[in-house]
Amino acid sequence: MTLRHGDRSQAVRDLQRKLNDHGAKLSADGIYGDATEAAVRTYQLKTGLVSDGVAGSKTLASLLGADTQKLLKHADLVKASERLGVPVAAIYALNEVESKGRGFLDNGKPVILFERHVMYKRLQGPRAVELARLNPALVNPKPGGYIGGTAEHQRLAQARQLDDTAALESASWGAFQIMGFHWERLGYINVQDFVDHMARSEPEQLEAFVRFIETDPTLHKALKALKWAKVAELYNGADYKRNLYDVKLERAFERHQDRALAVA
Template identity: 50%
Template sequence: MTLRYGTTGPGVERLHNDLRRHGFGLTADGVFGPATETAVRAFQREQGLVIDGIAGRKTQSALQQGRDPKALRQADLVGAAETLEVDLAAVMAVNEVESLGVGFHLGGPRNATPVILFERHIMRRRLEHHGISPAPWEEKRPNLVNSRPGGYQGGPHEHGRLARAGEIHAEAAIESASWGLFQIMGFHWQHLGYSSARVWEEAMRASEGRQLEAFVRFIEADPAIHAALRRRDWRDFARRYNGPDFERNDYDTKLAAAYRRHARALEKAA
């Protein structure tokens, strides 16, 4: 459960106790107030985590088990902002709203697999792209090759679908999944400057920092969305990034609010 300013209950009480074990003088009252947010930010700074004051899975895990080396770092976001020549608060807002929050499933640094979603209708197209008729596979393996989306198993089980699709055609399978924090489709690998689909996959498996790097390349490759991010036109950015239904999930409103919060926190820290 993600804990943030205003959250109350046993989860926050456990958070307080974890922070107390790390030397923060908090009262375990179960209320996520200003003192808790300050302590969370301080702990995140100490650990090299993203400094957002939000106790999500990665912060809570670091409190209990130590920082996962694959976890996104504040330094990664700083580097992304410098590369894109945008405000750090803007990159932090996009990371908060547009990413999945975690780029890997649980399993420890060595066993963690990246978050993916395998798309069987994309697999059909990619097989055609590689000069392979999808028709026989549509008949034999409709859960892996199909003209319609679906067949999802969710979570880590998607890697089983990816592996089975790889037995049909390894590169097409990689290209047919969305990957990591920002769920970028694998078929973008060449457009984003990766030398092969397998190199793309290796990057997505390496760390959340490498997944953020892919997102940066994705933004750089689209001048219009890059310009929207630079001028902090959240409505235009959300429309281009999320599609015409962006208003249904209030992406523009959420981005604007997250940007204001991060900008205030960065100004205060400075």
């Protein structure tokens, strides 16, 4: 569940009560207005979470006393902004729009999506053709076959039995969906090392994302210039306009910039 500005529900009322238990002084009216958003941001900064004013699964879990050690923190985004030489609000926008929102599933495994068509490309040649004939759900020149959630790890496990390295390289990993085959470009020892880092924490997943930007001079330059259409095109591909990634990035940047994020 994700609660945000404009929502009206019993869940919002419950959120307001939990925030009041942590020092807020809200009227538990069930309306997610400016005061509630501000209280959420204050709580997020106080606990070190990403301070976006949105009560997503991480914030709600934290309010209930869950362990947030592996989660992305405000300080991590600040460090990334300093390293890339861009405003903190720009990193917040990227995290909001380009991230899946969380880097780990409820069972503790990193979020992944196995791409069977990438597996086909990584294997190449007669072997790829033969394995595609025998295992079309795992090796296929056409994308698809997605199941989602924890089931993607089952698909990956089956693919690893065919070829461990190619399988790991054929999945996107973590909150920022970095493909495994980028491991060498990003400075990891091998794809297994990359996967090990992606399984450690969301800050490690952000590290891979920062390296992805650093090692693409054109993308890095576009981000520094805040040219959101170019950023979206380079990161999301030619179809970025269909999903309005550039518009979403610009709006998110303006929203976070307007709230003048404080460095925790």
